[in-house]
Amino acid sequence: MASIKTSLAAIALAATCATAMASEGTKVVYHVNEGVQQASRAIGNIRNHLNADPKAKIVVVTHGPGIDFLLEGAENMAGAKFTGAIAELAGRGVEFRVCNNTLVSRKINKDQVIQEAKVVPSGVAEVANLQAKDKFVYLRP
Amino acid sequence: MASIKTSLAAIALAATCATAMASEGTKVVYHVNEGVQQASRAIGNIRNHLNADPKAKIVVVTHGPGIDFLLEGAENMAGAKFTGAIAELAGRGVEFRVCNNTLVSRKINKDQVIQEAKVVPSGVAEVANLQAKDKFVYLRP
Amino acid sequence: MASIKTSLAAIALAATCATAMASEGTKVVYHVNEGVQQASRAIGNIRNHLNADPKAKIVVVTHGPGIDFLLEGAENMAGAKFTGAIAELAGRGVEFRVCNNTLVSRKINKDQVIQEAKVVPSGVAEVANLQAKDKFVYLRP
Numbered sequence: 001m002a003s004i005k006t007s008l009a010a011i012a013l014a015a016t017c018a019t020a021m022a023s024e025g026t027k028v029v030y031h032v033n034e035g036v037q038q039a040s041r042a043i044g045n046i047r048n049h050l051n052a053d054p055k056a057k058i059v060v061v062t063h064g065p066g067i068d069f070l071l072e073g074a075e076n077m078a079g080a081k082f083t084g085a086i087a088e089l090a091g092r093g094v095e096f097r098v099c100n101n102t103l104v105s106r107k108i109n110k111d112q113v114i115q116e117a118k119v120v121p122s123g124v125a126e127v128a129n130l131q132a133k134d135k136f137v138y139l140r141p
Numbered sequence: 142m143a144s145i146k147t148s149l150a151a152i153a154l155a156a157t158c159a160t161a162m163a164s165e166g167t168k169v170v171y172h173v174n175e176g177v178q179q180a181s182r183a184i185g186n187i188r189n190h191l192n193a194d195p196k197a198k199i200v201v202v203t204h205g206p207g208i209d210f211l212l213e214g215a216e217n218m219a220g221a222k223f224t225g226a227i228a229e230l231a232g233r234g235v236e237f238r239v240c241n242n243t244l245v246s247r248k249i250n251k252d253q254v255i256q257e258a259k260v261v262p263s264g265v266a267e268v269a270n271l272q273a274k275d276k277f278v279y280l281r282p
Numbered sequence: 283m284a285s286i287k288t289s290l291a292a293i294a295l296a297a298t299c300a301t302a303m304a305s306e307g308t309k310v311v312y313h314v315n316e317g318v319q320q321a322s323r324a325i326g327n328i329r330n331h332l333n334a335d336p337k338a339k340i341v342v343v344t345h346g347p348g349i350d351f352l353l354e355g356a357e358n359m360a361g362a363k364f365t366g367a368i369a370e371l372a373g374r375g376v377e378f379r380v381c382n383n384t385l386v387s388r389k390i391n392k393d394q395v396i397q398e399a400k401v402v403p404s405g406v407a408e409v410a411n412l413q414a415k416d417k418f419v420y421l422r423p
Contacts, residue, residue, distance in 0.1 A: 026270060027273070031421070033323075045204075046265075049266050052262050052263030052266035053269070056266070056269065122333070122334030123330075124327045124328075124330060125308075125335045125338070128308050128310045129308060132310075132419050137273050137279070138279050138420050138421075139265060141174070141265075167407075167414040168414070187406075189381075190404060190407050193383075193406075193407035194404070194410070278420070279413070280409055280420075281313070282315070
């Protein structure tokens with residue numbers, strides 16, 4: 001009886017482990033900390049990524065100049081608004097996160113962040129924690 | 142009997158897990174998406190990497206301007222051909238992959254890609270999947 | 283008896299696996315291989331990171347021009363010494379590592395490396411091994 005119980009305990013532990021190893025859909029954090037040029041590149045990359053792997057879960061974490069394309073009225077190098085591309089990607093499940101430390105140090109009000117993006121306390125801690133705690137892999141576009 | 146069977150099942154699961162944790166040789170994806178300058182840097186980095194850890198398995202995934210050094214006749218900033226260095230690294234087990242999305246969008250024929258490199262559907266999906274599915278770690282040179 | 287032994291073996295393996303999955307404090311390698319500008323950015327990022335997650339274990343691995351801020355007398359773009367910021371971060375548990383291959387190729391004597399930093403054989407192998415063997419996650423500032 002004791003043997004069955006210990007076996008079951010072992011199975012439970014092993015199964016937890018096996019589950020953690022099983023793939024759901026690849027989870028990827030895109031790390032964006034440069035300006036709108038990197039952001040434009042990231043948008044093209046993410047489109048291609050989702051076309052190749054529609055089940056991929058992509059979270060874009062921004063800080064420093066990387067947040068610029070997620071501010072109201074932001075434009076790319078060619079003078080076109082980012083709004084359409086962001087809405088399109090958000091519709092495909094992509095999440096956008098903006099670093100609050102950057103907002104504070106650059107004196108940018110939270111109201112200026114577009115509604116598709118979520119403000120997080122620290123961009124770098126977010127990039128690390130998504131990997132360490134939520135099994136995301138890293139990609140810097 | 143049932144107890145032995147469940148024990149064996151538990152061992153099998155646990156062993157799978159232990160195997161996944163065991164180290165073979167470190168597997169590293171080098172992510173190259175800038176131009177020939179980053180590629181030159183990557184080549185030097187990979188040489189040093191293999192000298193320090195000869196069992197490392199290195200895959201170079203390229204997209205955007207990052208593919209340039211893997212096209213026929215490509216030259217570095219000093220006007221020297223990349224061919225020799227690539228053949229040398231390929232001989233040490235390094236693999237080179239080129240993004241097909243980049244070839245299509247830049248209207249480059251597959252024939253122009255050197256034979257040491259393999260074309261993959263999407264560079265970014267490749268970078269993510271090597272990490273998520275094949276236990277590669279990431280390095281952006 | 284055999285059954286109990288195999289159960290225990292399975293539990294031991296499963297427990298090892300469960301332990302490997304448990305989180306201690308997030309371990310993060312900051313990969314620095316550009317010049318003092320990236321280094322300044324990294325310092326600000328790490329401060330914010332530790333404020334958001336004081337238990338994070340951060341190791342900064344440098345090679346190429348990335349080592350410059352860890353040399354005696356190094357100054358940032360504004361002409362201020364890096365010494366104070368490095369001592370502050372070291373006091374918060376941050377470790378700094380310098381690539382010996384870079385020292386050799388740039389003919390820089392080890393004596394020029396500040397005492398807070400440790401010289402490692404290869405910066406890139408260090409970045410990969412921290413991830414592959416010691417469960418660090420990656421961040422390129």
